[in-house]
Amino acid sequence: MAGHSKWANIKHKKAATDAKRGKIWTRLIKEITVAARMGGGDMNSNPRLRLAVDKAADANMPKDNVNRAIQRGSGGLEGANYEEVRYEGYGIGGAAIIVDCMTDNRVRTVAEVRHAFSKYGGNMGTEGSVAFMFKHCGQFLFPPGTDEDKLTEAALDAGAEDVIADEEGGFEVLCGPHEFAQVKDSLEKAGFKAEVAEIIMKPATETTFTGEDAQKMQKLLDAIENLDDVQEVYTNAVIEE
Numbered sequence: 746m747a748g749h750s751k752w753a754n755i756k757h758k759k760a761a762t763d764a765k766r767g768k769i770w771t772r773l774i775k776e777i778t779v780a781a782r783m784g785g786g787d788m789n790s791n792p793r794l795r796l797a798v799d800k801a802a803d804a805n806m807p808k809d810n811v812n813r814a815i816q817r818g819s820g821g822l823e824g825a826n827y828e829e830v831r832y833e834g835y836g837i838g839g840a841a842i843i844v845d846c847m848t849d850n851r852v853r854t855v856a857e858v859r860h861a862f863s864k865y866g867g868n869m870g871t872e873g874s875v876a877f878m879f880k881h882c883g884q885f886l887f888p889p890g891t892d893e894d895k896l897t898e899a900a901l902d903a904g905a906e907d908v909i910a911d912e913e914g915g916f917e918v919l920c921g922p923h924e925f926a927q928v929k930d931s932l933e934k935a936g937f938k939a940e941v942a943e944i945i946m947k948p949a950t951e952t953t954f955t956g957e958d959a960q961k962m963q964k965l966l967d968a969i970e971n972l973d974d975v976q977e978v979y980t981n982a983v984i985e986e
Contacts, residue, residue, distance in 0.1 A: 772976050773801045774814045775827050775847040781818025792926040796944065832858050833876055834869045837954065837962045840982040841875035842867065843946050848974040857972050865965035878981060879946040882906075883925035885932065885939035889914030896937055903931030919947070948981035959984045 776797040784791035788798055794815070801811050830851060832844040842862075848854040859869045885905075887896060893916065897908045900918045905928050909917040920928040922944050929942055954962045962982050970978050 769804050770801075770806050770810065771973075772847075773797060773804060773806060774810060776976065777801065777811060777814035778818040779827050779829065779847060781815045782820075786815045786819035792923075795926060800943075830854065831872075831876075832869060833872065833874045834858075834862050834867055835875070836867045836965050836980065836982060837958050838952065840952055840954070840962060840980055841878050841948065842966070842969070842982075843876060843879060843979040844969055844975055845977040845979075846972075846974045847976050854972075854974040857974065858969065861965070861968040861972060865968050866961055867965050876946075878950070879948050879979060881922050882945065882947050883920040883922055883928060884941070884943060884945050884947060885918040885920075885929070886941040887916040887918070887937065888940055891916055891937070895935075899932055899935035899937055900928070903928045903935075945977075946979040948979070951981050951983045953983045953985060955985045 777794065780791060780794040780797050784793055786794070788795040798811055798815075827847040827849055828851070830846050830848060832846065832855065834842050834844070836842050844858055846854050846858070861867075862869050885900075893908075893910060896916055896918070900908050903920075904924045905918050905920045907919045909919070911917065918928070918932070918939070925944055929939075932939065963984050966978060966980065966982075966984075969975060
């Protein structure tokens, strides 16, 4: 299948994310802690924990930090008791936004998220108001120049649902969230290591923003992403440079 060009957009987001490495570590520690609390400290039987630890390795987080977070989550160490909470809302022109948070204080978090929405031209929605526009799935991104035939064969053999080529020559492999770990392993054994591999909320359709609206939408997204309790932000907005 041919798809909308997203390679430059993904790389831009990744570069911006990497620039906030200290904050990335904080988010990953929360994710590792919660994953260990919910599914235990053994990565072999806890795919969510394994994904979080893999991300920590990619972000060059020291192993001691990772191990302490696992111990904290599985009850070996004292620490804050984080819970997951999701907020939904609308950005510029009604663009859909999902905000996933981990917090030890829901009252503080909802106030901060609502303030960011209202200050930068968005609106908080009710639960379920935009989530239906997104699909929970595993996503792997491969750069232009990847062998399409071999990648497609390896992906489908691994249990992936779809392989999508974009206009810049990059490829996106999609799978069910529960198949993520096995697809990742199989692709890597076949020689395909993704530039980005994560479980996401993927929008069913996208809206492209340019000019002043693009700037306003980016300010809103930046304001939400910069909140301490925010883990991930998903949107159907595509912001053109």
